[in-house]
Amino acid sequence: MVSYRWLLLGCLGALLAPAPAEAGGLMYWRFEQSKQQLTFRTEEGVQPKAQLITNPTRVVIDLPGTKLERPTVNDPVGGAIREVRLGQYDEQTTRIVVELKSGYTIDPEKVQIRGYTPRRWSVTLPEPQKREVSLPSASPSGSSDATANRLPASLQVTQQGLFLNLNGNSPDEVNISRAQGGKRFDVALKGTQLPEDLAGQTFPINRHGVAEIRFLQQDGATAIARLQLTQAADRGAWQASYSEVGGLVLLPPPGGNTGSGASLEAVERSAPGAEPATIQSVQLSGPGDRILIRADGPLGAQSSARDDSGGYTITLPQAQLDASVQGPNLTEDSPIARLQLRQQDSDTVAVRVGPKPGVSIGDIDRPREGTLALKLERTPTRRSIAVPEPERLIQVAEGGSGGNNTQQQRSNSAQSSQANKPKPSEVIEQNVLVMLDPGHGGKDPGGRGIGGLSEIDVVGDIAKHAARKMQQAGISIRLTRDDNYFVSLERRAEMANRQDADLFVSIHANTMAANRPDVNGIEVYHYDSSGTGKWLAKNIHQQILRNIDVTDRGLQTANFYVLRNTAMPAVLVETGFLTGRQDARRLKDPQYRRRMGEAIAQGILQYVQQADF
Known part of the structure; x- marks a missing residue:
C-alpha cells in the first residue's frame, strides 16, 4: 500500500518568487508500506528532528520552519503500521507521526533518515518487532512470575522519595526546573560526576508519580550531572537537596506520593464490623485506565511498598476471595503485565499489580459500593533518533524559489550563489x-x-x-x-x-x-x-x-x-x-x-x- 499526498500551497507565487523568512510549506509526502519508508519534500530547506515515543509506539518527525497548508491528515496504512498522521504542531512546525499497531515496537537506532537535499528527505523504518511480554491472568494462588529489572545500587526508591548515592561527591549547585507543562522535572548538579552505573541510563520507577528517570553527564570546564524525572501529570514541585550521608535526596510534592508512591491513602471500609466481603472479580476498565475490584459487600483498601520485582501490592482487609474469582484477560495492549490475588489470612486479601514500563499506579477510590478503582497512568517515554545533515547543498536555479539565503548550506555568499546558478x-x-x-x-x-x-x-x-x-x-x-x-x-x-x-x-x-x-x-x-x-x-x-x-x-x-x-x-x-x-x-x-x-x-x-x- 502506498499513501501519498501532494499538498496545495497558498499560491504559485510562493513557489516561483523569492521566499520570505517565514515558514515554508510541506509540498509532498508519501508512505510506502512495502519499503516501510516515508518520503517528503518541503518548499524550503529543513533540518528535521525525530524521536521514538511509546504508549503508543510512534516515530515522530518534526519539520521546523514548515507549515501544513491543509487540515490534519490521518491515513491508515496496514500491517504493523497503524497510520500516518500530519498536523501543525505549532505555528512554525509541521509534525509527521508514523504510529505502529499495539504490540509492535522498533529499534530507534535502526531508523534511517536521509536528506538527499535540504528539501527532500526519506525516513526508512526497520522491520517492526512484536513485543514479548508475560501475561498471566489473576489467580488465587498468586504464584511468582518473572521479575522486573532491578535498579542499580546507586539509585534507591524509598517511602519518602528517591535517593541518589553520589559517593560523597557534593555538588556545587543544585538547580531544579519544570519542563513539558510540569510533566518533567530537570535536576542539574553542577560540579558533579555521576556514578558509572547511572551515566547515560534510563530506569523505570513507577513510584511517587514518576514513570522513569534519565541520567545525563555533561563534561566540560565544569562537570554537570543532569537528571530528568518524567511523570504522567503535573503533581507539583519536587525538592532536591544534598544529604550528609553522601547523596542527593529527591522528595515529591506534598501529596505527590499518593500517585505511585509507597502508600496510597487508605480507603476506609464503609461498614466496619460487618461480615468480610467476598471478592468476585478483578478486571480492567474498558479504556484500560483503572483496575476495578468488585465484591458482594463494602470494601476498604490499604497499600504496601513496591517490592524489588516491581510489583505493587494493595491490601484489602475484611475480605475473602470467591472460589471462582475472575481475573482480567491480559493482552499485549494491557497496561499491566501481571495481576495476582492471594488470600493473605482468613480475612485479608492481597492484590499484587505489575505495571508495564511507562505505566504508573495512581490514586484509589470507591466509585460505588462494593467496588474499588485503582487508577493507571500511562507516561510516554522518548528516545531521540539521529538525523544527519542533508547530502547535497541547495543551488538556487534562475526563476526558482530562492529559499532562505541566511542558511549557510544554501549559499556561502550572495555573490557565489549568483555565480553558480x-x-x-x-x-x-x-x-x-x-x-x-x-x-x-x-x-x-x-x-x-x-x-x-x-x-x-x-x-x-x-x-x-x-x-x-x-x-x-x-x-x-x-x-x-x-x-x-x-x-x-x-x-x-x-x-x-x-x-x-x-x-x-x-x-x-x-x-x-x-x-x-x-x-x-x-x-x-x-x-x-x-x-x-x-x-x-x-x-x-x-x-x-x-x-x-x-x-x-x-x-x-x-x-x-x-x-x-x-x-x-x-x-x-x-x-x-x-x-x-x-x-x-x-x-x-x-x-x-x-x-x-x-x-x-x-x-x-x-x-x-x-x-x-
Whole structure:
C-alpha cells in the first residue's frame, strides 16, 4: 500500500518568487508500506528532528520552519503500521507521526533518515518487532512470575522519595526546573560526576508519580550531572537537596506520593464490623485506565511498598476471595503485565499489580459500593533518533524559489550563489526519473485530423525528442509505450507509481469538429489540488510559448485519470489541434515536432532545477 499526498500551497507565487523568512510549506509526502519508508519534500530547506515515543509506539518527525497548508491528515496504512498522521504542531512546525499497531515496537537506532537535499528527505523504518511480554491472568494462588529489572545500587526508591548515592561527591549547585507543562522535572548538579552505573541510563520507577528517570553527564570546564524525572501529570514541585550521608535526596510534592508512591491513602471500609466481603472479580476498565475490584459487600483498601520485582501490592482487609474469582484477560495492549490475588489470612486479601514500563499506579477510590478503582497512568517515554545533515547543498536555479539565503548550506555568499546558478538547459548532479506518456496507442488510435494526421504518430515522435533532450541533461527517462501498442490508463499510472517516478508528463494532440479548422493552440493541464503539478505545468507552458510561435489556450485544470492517480507532480500537454488549419500543418512537420518535444523537455528541466531534487 502506498499513501501519498501532494499538498496545495497558498499560491504559485510562493513557489516561483523569492521566499520570505517565514515558514515554508510541506509540498509532498508519501508512505510506502512495502519499503516501510516515508518520503517528503518541503518548499524550503529543513533540518528535521525525530524521536521514538511509546504508549503508543510512534516515530515522530518534526519539520521546523514548515507549515501544513491543509487540515490534519490521518491515513491508515496496514500491517504493523497503524497510520500516518500530519498536523501543525505549532505555528512554525509541521509534525509527521508514523504510529505502529499495539504490540509492535522498533529499534530507534535502526531508523534511517536521509536528506538527499535540504528539501527532500526519506525516513526508512526497520522491520517492526512484536513485543514479548508475560501475561498471566489473576489467580488465587498468586504464584511468582518473572521479575522486573532491578535498579542499580546507586539509585534507591524509598517511602519518602528517591535517593541518589553520589559517593560523597557534593555538588556545587543544585538547580531544579519544570519542563513539558510540569510533566518533567530537570535536576542539574553542577560540579558533579555521576556514578558509572547511572551515566547515560534510563530506569523505570513507577513510584511517587514518576514513570522513569534519565541520567545525563555533561563534561566540560565544569562537570554537570543532569537528571530528568518524567511523570504522567503535573503533581507539583519536587525538592532536591544534598544529604550528609553522601547523596542527593529527591522528595515529591506534598501529596505527590499518593500517585505511585509507597502508600496510597487508605480507603476506609464503609461498614466496619460487618461480615468480610467476598471478592468476585478483578478486571480492567474498558479504556484500560483503572483496575476495578468488585465484591458482594463494602470494601476498604490499604497499600504496601513496591517490592524489588516491581510489583505493587494493595491490601484489602475484611475480605475473602470467591472460589471462582475472575481475573482480567491480559493482552499485549494491557497496561499491566501481571495481576495476582492471594488470600493473605482468613480475612485479608492481597492484590499484587505489575505495571508495564511507562505505566504508573495512581490514586484509589470507591466509585460505588462494593467496588474499588485503582487508577493507571500511562507516561510516554522518548528516545531521540539521529538525523544527519542533508547530502547535497541547495543551488538556487534562475526563476526558482530562492529559499532562505541566511542558511549557510544554501549559499556561502550572495555573490557565489549568483555565480553558480545553473542555466535552464543544464542539470547538475540530479537523480531524477521522469515518466513520459505518449497518449493512446494500439487499439486506441486517438484523434484523427486534416489529411489523416494521426495522434499516435505525432505524440510518439514528440515524446522521443523530449526524452532525448532530457537524457542529454542527465535525467533518467521511462516511456509508458515506445511503439504503437495499447496501454490502459490504469497501467500508465501504475507504471509511474511502481517505478517511483519523480514526474509524470502525458503528451497528446487535440481535435475539434471538422468544421472548426479555426480552433488552434496548446493547452497544459494539471490536477486541481496539486500545487506542485501546477508549478510543473507552468514551467512547461512557459517554455513552449518562449520557444514556439503558437496560439496559447492557457493553463487549465482537469480530472484526467493519469493526473489524479499518480503519486508525483503530473501534467498533460495538448500540443495542438490535429483539426486546426495552422496546427495540423505544423504538427505534420518533423522539425516542428522536434522543437515541441525539446520545449516540453526544457520546461521539465527548469522545474527540476527550481524544485531542487
